[in-house]
Amino acid sequence: MQERAKATRRSLLEAAAQLFAEQGYAATSVNDISARSGRTSGAVYFHYDGKEGIAVAVVEDRFATWSQLAARYADETVPPLERLVALSYDIAHALTRDPVTRAGARLWAERTVIKAPVPDPFALWTTAATRLLAQARLAGQVNEHIRPARTARTLVRAFFGLCTLTEVLEGTTVLDDRLTDWWHLTLPSLRPRSS
Amino acid sequence: MQERAKATRRSLLEAAAQLFAEQGYAATSVNDISARSGRTSGAVYFHYDGKEGIAVAVVEDRFATWSQLAARYADETVPPLERLVALSYDIAHALTRDPVTRAGARLWAERTVIKAPVPDPFALWTTAATRLLAQARLAGQVNEHIRPARTARTLVRAFFGLCTLTEVLEGTTVLDDRLTDWWHLTLPSLRPRSS
Numbered sequence: 001m002q003e004r005a006k007a008t009r010r011s012l013l014e015a016a017a018q019l020f021a022e023q024g025y026a027a028t029s030v031n032d033i034s035a036r037s038g039r040t041s042g043a044v045y046f047h048y049d050g051k052e053g054i055a056v057a058v059v060e061d062r063f064a065t066w067s068q069l070a071a072r073y074a075d076e077t078v079p080p081l082e083r084l085v086a087l088s089y090d091i092a093h094a095l096t097r098d099p100v101t102r103a104g105a106r107l108w109a110e111r112t113v114i115k116a117p118v119p120d121p122f123a124l125w126t127t128a129a130t131r132l133l134a135q136a137r138l139a140g141q142v143n144e145h146i147r148p149a150r151t152a153r154t155l156v157r158a159f160f161g162l163c164t165l166t167e168v169l170e171g172t173t174v175l176d177d178r179l180t181d182w183w184h185l186t187l188p189s190l191r192p193r194s195s
Numbered sequence: 196m197q198e199r200a201k202a203t204r205r206s207l208l209e210a211a212a213q214l215f216a217e218q219g220y221a222a223t224s225v226n227d228i229s230a231r232s233g234r235t236s237g238a239v240y241f242h243y244d245g246k247e248g249i250a251v252a253v254v255e256d257r258f259a260t261w262s263q264l265a266a267r268y269a270d271e272t273v274p275p276l277e278r279l280v281a282l283s284y285d286i287a288h289a290l291t292r293d294p295v296t297r298a299g300a301r302l303w304a305e306r307t308v309i310k311a312p313v314p315d316p317f318a319l320w321t322t323a324a325t326r327l328l329a330q331a332r333l334a335g336q337v338n339e340h341i342r343p344a345r346t347a348r349t350l351v352r353a354f355f356g357l358c359t360l361t362e363v364l365e366g367t368t369v370l371d372d373r374l375t376d377w378w379h380l381t382l383p384s385l386r387p388r389s390s
Binding site for chain 2: 024026109110112113122150151153154155156157158159160161162163164165166169178181182185186187188189190
């Protein structure tokens with residue numbers, strides 16, 4: 001019975017994520033989610049407290065938690081600065097290809113029309129980037145003038161702007177190339193001055 | 196009479212901009228714009244074709260046209276790279292302090308709920324930045340590996356992400372400081388290698 005409830009919750013969440021990613025929050029109704037999932041509208045209210053509730057659950061499931069972060073972040077066989085760059089491509093790929101992540105990002109962008117607080121991943125990303133930059137500085141891989149927390153904050157905001165504007169202006173197929181342009185413009189400033 | 200029509204249009208536009216900047220597109224009605232401006236609701240329909248029309252007019256008035264760009268951009272007494280940096284602060288100041296620009300940016304962010312195409316300033320900014328970078332490269336102020344159009348595209352997207360996320364996460368009072376952090380992280384990559 002608990003397994004069945006879990007399966008219902010998951011199928012509602014994935015149907016809602018598809019719809020939110022395709023057509024946005026305002027244009028998606030509880031009836032649409034019911035029709036796409038093959039479950040009743042009542043199930044949306046029972047399991048998620050309605051449309052706001054399921055929207056917040058979609059954001060929390062992937063976009064705002066970022067389970068991908070954990071494996072890359074902890075992989076100590078890879079130098080910290082390389083891990084930071086790899087993480088940025090992981091996130092870009094999720095934003096491009098994973099429907100639940102895409103829905104989360106779109107819902108976050110549309111948060112002003114959602115009558116519930118919509119969580120975001122920026123504090124989490126900034127903490128991860130700060131630690132990797134601090135490790136990289138200790139290892140002599142970034143220059144000693146870099147202040148990890150301040151640089152991480154700047155990188156996260158610029159990165160997110162790059163991803164979201166690239167999708168709006170050109171679509172997601174070029175995102176990897178644009179991210180590479182951005183790292184080419186950013187890495188020389190991070191590198192040790194003497195090398 | 197034409198002057199009077201102009202004054203009515205301007206007062207409607209400024210009232211609408213205040214309301215859109217404060218509470219967003221969805222929460223603002225034609226009645227609100229009428230009440231704030233002291234004009235009739237009929238005037239909103241007559242002069243602007245209703246709420247979508249006045250929203251698009253607000254975006255076009257400042258955010259998407261950027262009259263500030265012209266004076267800075269053309270000031271040949273200032274080296275091109277300095278002009279580019281100064282332009283970024285001008286834009287950040289307008290996004291922080293000018294109600295019509297702020298409203299335009301918010302409406303652009305909320306464009307998915309507006310039933311009309313909402314123009315954006317990114318092509319204009321990218322063209323301006325491309326020309327300034329090309330001039331700077333000719334003058335030996337940026338390194339010869341910099342490709343102006345590609346770099347301009349990257350800078351505009353990162354810059355806009357920095358401005359919008361900073362406002363969301365910390366408010367506008369720190370925007371100048373965050374922009375300075377970003378330039379400190381970006382300028383070393385632009386500078387000539389040998390200097």
